[in-house]
């Protein structure tokens with residue numbers, strides 16, 4: 633929402649504002665990378681093999697294994713996200729960064745941060761499905 637208003641206001645100063653925008657994008661991507669790395673560390677700790685003895689207290693072994701499965705899929709999602717964020721960071725200086733692969737429209741910052749691996753705007757991504 634905020635990003636959209638910002639882009640509209642910046643139209644008369646498109647070239648210079650775009651540079652400022654990239655600094656902001658870079659900062660936000662770095663923040664998201666830190667968050668993703670924290671998630672990965674936390675999840676990686678919770679997917680360690682469930683010990684066969686009864687050292688896990690009240691939670692049964694079955695429940696522990698099931699919780700571990702949930703963490704495992706969350707972990708692989710977090711890893712995909714981290715890889716997407718890192719490649720977004722690497723592509724940040726490309727002139728086409730942040731533009732929709734399909735229609736060339738600017739992709740909102742919120743979407744870039746949410747789905748850094750996506751190269752299309754919401755409308756094109758939806759019609760591509």
Ligand SMILES: [Zn+2]
Nearest residue numbers: 732735753756
């Ligand atoms: Zn598009």
